[in-house]
Amino acid sequence: xxxxxxxxxxxxxxxxxxxxxxxxxxxxxxxxxxxxxxxxxxxxxxxxxxxxxxxxxxxxxxxxxxxxxxxxxxxxxxxxxxxxxxxxxxxxxxxxxxxxxxxxxxxxxxxxxxxxxxxxxxxxxxxxxxxxxxxxxxxxxxxxxxxxxxx
Amino acid sequence: xxxxxxxxxxxxxxxxxxxxxxxxxxxxxxxxxxxxxxxxxxxxxxxxxxxxxxxxxxxxxxxxxxxxxxxxxxxxxxxxxxxxxxxxxxxxxxxxxxxxxxxxxxxxxxxxxxxxxxxxxxxxxxxxxxxxxx
Numbered sequence: 001x002x003x004x005x006x007x008x009x010x011x012x013x014x015x016x017x018x019x020x021x022x023x024x025x026x027x028x029x030x031x032x033x034x035x036x037x038x039x040x041x042x043x044x045x046x047x048x049x050x051x052x053x054x055x056x057x058x059x060x061x062x063x064x065x066x067x068x069x070x071x072x073x074x075x076x077x078x079x080x081x082x083x084x085x086x087x088x089x090x091x092x093x094x095x096x097x098x099x100x101x102x103x104x105x106x107x108x109x110x111x112x113x114x115x116x117x118x119x120x121x122x123x124x125x126x127x128x129x130x131x132x133x134x135x136x137x138x139x140x141x142x143x144x145x146x147x148x149x150x151x
Numbered sequence: 152x153x154x155x156x157x158x159x160x161x162x163x164x165x166x167x168x169x170x171x172x173x174x175x176x177x178x179x180x181x182x183x184x185x186x187x188x189x190x191x192x193x194x195x196x197x198x199x200x201x202x203x204x205x206x207x208x209x210x211x212x213x214x215x216x217x218x219x220x221x222x223x224x225x226x227x228x229x230x231x232x233x234x235x236x237x238x239x240x241x242x243x244x245x246x247x248x249x250x251x252x253x254x255x256x257x258x259x260x261x262x263x264x265x266x267x268x269x270x271x272x273x274x275x276x277x278x279x280x281x282x283x284x285x
Contacts, residue, residue: 022181029174029181030212031167036224047225055215055230059208064183080186081198085207089231140231 001147002076002111002120010107011072016065017101018053026057043097050097055090058128058139062104072106072124078145086121087142094136101131104139120145155285156250156262163248163266165217170205170242178209205238210277214268217246222283228261232279243271248281260285 027037032054035042043051053061063069073080096102110123121142128137156162175189184206187194195203211232218230238244245268252263261282268277 025177026181026212029177030209030216032216034216034219036219046223052224054212055219055224055227056208056212060182060184062183063185066183069185081188081194083186084237085234087231087233088208088211089229091229092227095225 001117002078002122002145004111006076006108006111006122008108009075010105011075012066012068014062014066014104014106015101016061016104018057018061018096018098020098022064023051023053023057023098026054026060030054048095048097050099053096053098055092056088058090058096058102058104058137059088059141061102062106062126062139072108076108076122078122082146082148084144084146085141086144087140089138089140091138091140092136093138094130094134096128096130096136100136102136103129105129109140118147120147155253155260158250158253160250161247162250163217163221163246163264165213165220165246167213167244167246170209170238170240170244172203172240175203175205175209175240178206178212182206182208182212184208200237202240204240205242207234207238207277210234210238210244210268211279213244214246214266214277214279218248218264218266218281221248222281226284228257228282228284230279230281232266232277235275235278238270238276242276244268244276245270253285254282256282 106126109125112121126139248264248266264281266279
């Protein structure tokens with residue numbers, strides 16, 4: 001079971017580029033037709049230098065370009081089959097647009113046992129910077145681990 | 152938004168088509184979230200679930216879409232949610248957002264929105280919040 005010793009652990013930074021083909025696949029999958037995401041002129045009219053990414057896409061970019069998928073789970077000895085997503089938060093500080101190259105720095109910030117140890121909540125906070133060193137966002141995910149019953 | 156909203160205004164409202172296995176497979180590829188629990192029924196059953204179920208982030212993606220239909224992306228300062236319940240196959244989701252508070256923060260006028268995603272039975276799947284600049 002994951003304990004307090006996990007707090008403060010960081011994982012391999014992930015570098016991801018916002019690529020047009022991959023972004024279009026995401027937009028098509030969600031049935032997203034808002035022109036701001038698809039049309040350069042519409043994006044510029046909305047104040048962006050190029051098409052912005054949708055509000056949850058930072059989460060995807062980090063997963064798509066991670067060299068070790070689910071590294072934090074493996075590193076903490078958590079079975080993927082026991083994990084549910086508990087909460088998710090994005091704080092946006094600066095625009096993220098097509099062509100940007102982002103770097104994600106994930107770190108465990110809290111570990112909390114619930115229901116007498118039946119579940120553990122783990123918070124991973126990830127700071128995101130772009131190719132110019134601008135801190136563009138903070139992403140926070142809370143995962144719920146359904147712990148095995150002691151046998 | 153062209154005019155300032157008032158507390159109680161429902162400014163976000165959008166319905167989405169039923170969640171299919173095909174959609175989950177597409178989202179697996181499009182999002183980079185390759186957790187088999189969302190696409191492989193054998194894996195899901197071994198993990199104690201009756202079937203595959205939607206990625207929480209697919210549902211949050213729909214909520215984000217409903218949000219930016221109503222609010223220009225450049226105005227969104229934060230967006231968060233709690234995943235209150237698993238979203239099952241076949242779920243028909245409706246996303247809504249209501250203004251709960253007008254605030255001044257970071258030197259600008261902002262509004263706080265309470266966001267929900269519910270299924271066809273009215274069960275809340277996501278309960279979230281966004282802070283937007285006015």
